[in-house]
Each structure stands twice: as structure tokens, then as C-alpha cells.
Amino acid sequence: MLRGHTNGRSQSLMNDYASLLGEAVLRHQTRTAEHAARIEAELASRVKSEFIANMSHELRTPLNTVIGFSKLIAEQERRRLPDAEIVEYANLIRDAAGHLLAVINDILDISKIQSGKYTLDKRDVQLDEILLAVLSSFRLLAQDAKISLDNRVSLTLPLMRADGVKLRQIFTNLVSNAIKFTPEGGTVIVEAKQLDDGRIAGIVTDSGIGMTAEEVQVAMTPFGQVDGSRARWRDGTGLGLPIAKSLVELHGGELRVNSVKGEGTQVWVLLPPPTQLTIAEARDAILGHASLNHHHSAPAAMREPTP
Ligand SMILES: Nc1ncnc2c1ncn2[C@@H]1O[C@H](COP(=O)(O)OP(=O)(O)O)[C@@H](O)[C@H]1O
Ligand SMILES: [Mg+2]
Structure with missing residues (x-):
């Protein structure tokens, strides 16, 4: 009786302790997660501001070239620039626009790669x-x-x-x-x-x-x-x-x-080495998969050793 009582009490003490411990663990986990999230956010924001500083330079410089030189050409009536100079400005504008396009393509590529959404067309x-x-x-x-x-x-x-x-x-x-x-x-x-x-x-x-x-x-x-x-x-x-x-x-x-x-x-x-077609795979590639349905057991024996 007494024994049972003690057991019951220690049982409930254990339960209390377990739930306290559980809460403490949970609190700790939440704090750790919050901490990790904060560090990640700080890092992301630092990378983002470096990115923006770098990019605003990369994008602004060629855009200023485009705007500046096209303005000069647009004022031709008043400026009467020699042909050679106009051709030179047109080339500068084309180079700057080409550069801009390359920059934009690179940025789109890297963000697509980093998001893991990049697929190959093999x-x-x-x-x-x-x-x-x-x-x-x-x-x-x-x-x-x-x-x-x-x-x-x-x-x-x-x-x-x-x-x-x-x-x-x-x-x-x-x-x-x-x-x-x-x-x-x-x-x-x-x-x-x-x-x-x-x-x-x-x-x-x-x-x-x-x-x-x-x-x-x-x-x-x-x-x-x-x-x-x-x-x-x-x-x-x-x-x-x-x-x-x-x-x-x-x-x-x-x-x-x-x-x-x-x-x-x-x-x-x-x-990586180009994969060697097995004889069966080569046959399938030529005849089409639908026409054959018993070939899956055959290839292992027919597979040629890879050099
Ligand atoms: N063949 C190379 N010889 C010397 N430095 C190189 C070479 N390739 C790349 N680099 C260095 O690595 C940097 C990064 O190259 P890359 O990622 O192609 O960017 P970008 O060409 O736009 O600068 C370059 O700015 C350059 O400093
Ligand atoms: Mg390069």
C-alpha cells in the first residue's frame, strides 16, 4: 500500500519533471531556431546589400553610356557632329547595351541555379x-x-x-x-x-x-x-x-x-564518361520501346564491359 503510494508519488513527480524538462527543451529549441533565423537573415541582408552595391554600378554605368551618347546623337541638328563620331557613339551604345544584356543574363542564371530550379536540356x-x-x-x-x-x-x-x-x-x-x-x-x-x-x-x-x-x-x-x-x-x-x-x-x-x-x-x-549503350538499349533506341517487352531480362548478359 505504502509502497504503491510512494510509487504513485514518484510516478507523478517523474511526470512533472518530464514535462518541465520537455518545456525547457522546447524553449531552448525555439530560442536556437530564432537565433539561427536571425543570423541567416543578417547574412542574407549583408549579401543583398553587397549585391545591390555591385549591381547598381554594373547596371548604371552602361545605362549612363546609352543615355549620354544617344542624347548627343539626338542633338545632331544643333551639334553637326561628323559621321565618324556618330558611328563611334552608336558603337559605344551597342557595346553598353550588349554588356547590360550579358549582366542581366548572368544574374538571372545565377539566381536560377541557386534556387535549384535550373534544368538541363540533354x-x-x-x-x-x-x-x-x-x-x-x-x-x-x-x-x-x-x-x-x-x-x-x-x-x-x-x-x-x-x-x-x-x-x-x-x-x-x-x-x-x-x-x-x-x-x-x-x-x-x-x-x-x-x-x-x-x-x-x-x-x-x-x-x-x-x-x-x-x-x-x-x-x-x-x-x-x-x-x-x-x-x-x-x-x-x-x-x-x-x-x-x-x-x-x-x-x-x-x-x-x-x-x-x-x-x-x-x-x-x-x-563524366559518355554511357555505353548496351546492345539491348541500342536495339530499343532503334526499334522503339513499345515493340519489345521481354528485353529487360536480357541486357545484363549482353552488357559489354566498360573500358
Ligand atoms: N584566366 C584567368 N586569369 C587570371 N584571372 C582570372 C582568369 N579567369 C578569371 N580570373 C579572375 O577571376 C575573376 C572572376 O572571373 P569571372 O567569374 O569570369 O568574372 P568576370 O570575368 O566577370 O570578372 C576575374 O575578375 C579575374 O580576377
Ligand atoms: Mg568572366
């Missing part, structure tokens, strides 16, 4: 064709910059499943950087090959200004520019490399930067 593509197109789009720029642009793209690359538009964007960013950060007389090499492990590598090498290890880290963060203090609005937003890296990773690949300050930079884009 098709059968040939990396060598993409690289040759990138090379020819930079011929003139390289020539103007007195930089030799060398083609070392293997023409025997296998077909791969990838988003060709995004691959082109990746290498356009890399070659543009290589040319931008290489002084007159330098060399930019674009190479592509299949590695022994089956991966496809696209490599952009330059003999330019190079970066230290810390500078490479800065370069890989969104909006990060090494020596961002220099006023060089033509030189972009600091989004090119982070976008390229994300696009490579969306493909299941890897982007690596090897750089030596004062000597040059080499960027590797490593893409």
Missing part, C-alpha cells in the same frame, strides 16, 4: 563541334588583343548526352576570361580529349596574369573579382566562373582551376 552532342564554334567566335577578339588562339581539340571525341547550349556557355566564359586576363603577345590554348578513365576533358590554358590560391577562391565565389577595386566595368560581374562551375556540376562533372601568379591559368572541365 541531347546527343559532340564537344569538339561546340569547342570549334567557341574558338571561331573568339578569333577576331584574340586577333585584336594580339593573342594567339590555339586549337588542340581532338576530333575523335565520342558522342555524349549533355546540354550543348550550356557547354557552349561554359567554354565561352572560360575563353573570354583567358583572353581578358592575358596580355599582348600571349597564348590561349583550347584543348579537348578523352581521358583513360573515359571522362571527357575540355581544357582552357592561358599564359596570362594568373592567380594565387586565395585569388582563385575569390574568383570562384559569385560576384568575386580579384582586384575588384580597379574600375573596369567592361570586365563583367564576377559571375562567369561560378556559373561555369555550377553548369559543369549540373552535368555531373567537375571544374578545376590551376593557376600560377604571373605565369598563367589552366581551367579543366571534366565531364
Whole structure:
């Protein structure tokens, strides 16, 4: 009886204690969550204000060019500018508008990537064709910059499943950087090959200004520019490399930067090996899935070893 009573009392004491403990844990959890939320909000707001400061400069400068020079042209009646000057202003306006469009596209890309909503449109593509197109789009720029642009793209690359538009964007960013950060007389090499492990590598090498290890880290963060203090609005937003890296990773690949300050930079884009079709899969691809329904048991035996 007494025993039972004691048991009952300790039981209820235990219950009280448990509920007190439970409340304390809950209170602590709420406080921790509030604290985490506050830190996150502070970080978000700091990143946001850095972003706004950076972007207002990136957007304002070309817009001022557009407004300023179009105003000059609009006053032609009074100004009587020579034709050559008008052509020059029109070119400046076009460059500024093109830059603005590139900035806006980059911002939309990075925010889409960061929200995880970016999807690839994978098709059968040939990396060598993409690289040759990138090379020819930079011929003139390289020539103007007195930089030799060398083609070392293997023409025997296998077909791969990838988003060709995004691959082109990746290498356009890399070659543009290589040319931008290489002084007159330098060399930019674009190479592509299949590695022994089956991966496809696209490599952009330059003999330019190079970066230290810390500078490479800065370069890989969104909006990060090494020596961002220099006023060089033509030189972009600091989004090119982070976008390229994300696009490579969306493909299941890897982007690596090897750089030596004062000597040059080499960027590797490593893409996963193109998957080998099994005989059954190849047959399905040709005949269509609907016509066959007993093939699922067959492929394992027919699967060829991957090299
Ligand atoms: N090939 C390169 N050689 C030297 N520095 C580079 C190279 N590529 C990128 N960087 C550095 O990394 C920074 C970020 O590059 P990126 O993200 O493409 O932005 P952006 O080209 O708009 O500046 C550049 O501003 C530059 O300082
Ligand atoms: Mg760039």
C-alpha cells in the first residue's frame, strides 16, 4: 500500500519533471531556431546589400553610356557632329547595351541555379563541334588583343548526352576570361580529349596574369573579382566562373582551376564518361520501346564491359 503510494508519488513527480524538462527543451529549441533565423537573415541582408552595391554600378554605368551618347546623337541638328563620331557613339551604345544584356543574363542564371530550379536540356552532342564554334567566335577578339588562339581539340571525341547550349556557355566564359586576363603577345590554348578513365576533358590554358590560391577562391565565389577595386566595368560581374562551375556540376562533372601568379591559368572541365549503350538499349533506341517487352531480362548478359 505504502509502497504503491510512494510509487504513485514518484510516478507523478517523474511526470512533472518530464514535462518541465520537455518545456525547457522546447524553449531552448525555439530560442536556437530564432537565433539561427536571425543570423541567416543578417547574412542574407549583408549579401543583398553587397549585391545591390555591385549591381547598381554594373547596371548604371552602361545605362549612363546609352543615355549620354544617344542624347548627343539626338542633338545632331544643333551639334553637326561628323559621321565618324556618330558611328563611334552608336558603337559605344551597342557595346553598353550588349554588356547590360550579358549582366542581366548572368544574374538571372545565377539566381536560377541557386534556387535549384535550373534544368538541363540533354541531347546527343559532340564537344569538339561546340569547342570549334567557341574558338571561331573568339578569333577576331584574340586577333585584336594580339593573342594567339590555339586549337588542340581532338576530333575523335565520342558522342555524349549533355546540354550543348550550356557547354557552349561554359567554354565561352572560360575563353573570354583567358583572353581578358592575358596580355599582348600571349597564348590561349583550347584543348579537348578523352581521358583513360573515359571522362571527357575540355581544357582552357592561358599564359596570362594568373592567380594565387586565395585569388582563385575569390574568383570562384559569385560576384568575386580579384582586384575588384580597379574600375573596369567592361570586365563583367564576377559571375562567369561560378556559373561555369555550377553548369559543369549540373552535368555531373567537375571544374578545376590551376593557376600560377604571373605565369598563367589552366581551367579543366571534366565531364563524366559518355554511357555505353548496351546492345539491348541500342536495339530499343532503334526499334522503339513499345515493340519489345521481354528485353529487360536480357541486357545484363549482353552488357559489354566498360573500358
Ligand atoms: N584566366 C584567368 N586569369 C587570371 N584571372 C582570372 C582568369 N579567369 C578569371 N580570373 C579572375 O577571376 C575573376 C572572376 O572571373 P569571372 O567569374 O569570369 O568574372 P568576370 O570575368 O566577370 O570578372 C576575374 O575578375 C579575374 O580576377
Ligand atoms: Mg568572366
